[in-house]
Amino acid sequence: MFDLKQILLCISAGMIVILSSCAPDPVFRLQSDDENADDHNSVMQNGMEYLISDLDQSGAVLAYYRHIGDRIVMDLEVFNYSDEVVRFAPSDVHYVARSRDFKQNANGELEWFQHVIEEGSAIDPEKTMLDIDMAASREEAQERTALLLDGISATLDLASDISDAGNLTRNELRKRENRRIRDAIYRTERRDYYYQNIASLNNQRTYWETRSLRTTDLLPDESVAGEISIPLIENATEYEVIIHIGGEKHRFRYLQREYKP
Structure with a gap:
């Protein structure tokens, strides 16, 4: 025969399993980091913020779209302002995922410390296909x-x-x-x-095949647009996205917010 204590333990264990198994997944969003970003113009269109970066030989327009599963989807358009043909590929999109922790410094004072969690290139559509x-x-x-x-x-x-x-x-x-x-x-x-x-x-x-940005040779004054995807790092608080076009780099910074339903 089970005593009352054993019955209560079984009920408690069952409730813990039920509650943990029904917990909803967190929801993530990216927001442009205005304070630390380079000097970008921005345009809002249908709720999406398009960040614009123009350099001497190239330009890039980047917008966060949404988190889908284990990846972050963004809209990207790149421009070739040079007099030469420039080949652009998803591997030219580099990301750095960072986390910030509130710790004591050498003087015993609390301050934010930042460290890199992961870095790499955008997901390759050809390999995915x-x-x-x-x-x-x-x-x-x-x-x-x-x-x-x-x-x-x-x-x-x-x-x-x-x-x-x-x-x-x-x-x-x-x-x-x-x-x-x-x-x-x-x-x-x-x-x-x-x-x-x-x-x-x-x-x-x-x-x-149709919506992602794939490897393209850009003639002078040409552009190409499409979606790029980078991996979701759940414990990252900041993403830096670096777009390599020819010999130039366009840097964009985003803060990642986590919302728990």
Whole structure:
């Protein structure tokens, strides 16, 4: 028999599991860091702030769009003001994620200390599309294998029907019919799952193919625009985004805010 203490402990543990499993994920937003940013102009359009950076040979316009899953999506347009062809690629977008901690300095006074958590380049659309294509190929191979096994199973069932004709009891016939109904339901669910996965992969590929900014050769006075994505670092409080165009660097700074529902 359980005593009252054990029952209360079980109830408490169950409540902790329920509460922790139902906790909503935090929501993140980026906001331009006006105090530390370079001398940028900015324009608001449909709720998005476009930061404008112009240098001698190039220009860049960057706007935060939203956090999606494990990435941060931004709108970017780059301009070539030089007299030469400039190749621009997503790898020319560099990010530095930093965190700030309130600590004591050498004099025992409290002040903000900043350190780099992670740095790297924007997500490569070409590699992402390759990963998607390989995932689709694996899905198709698994479906072909499943169809082959379905054919073998159907052949064995037919052979079993012929050999067992007139020899099965009513109960055995009912069990065989129920098994085949379950197999048919499983095949239908598997096929639906396959089509859903393929459709999802195709949609993902279409996004990276058409909306993301991809490697482009810019002629003089040309520009290119598209979306770029950088990884979400949840404990980062600041992002610096550096756009390399030709030999020039355009720097943008954002503060990351975390909201807990």
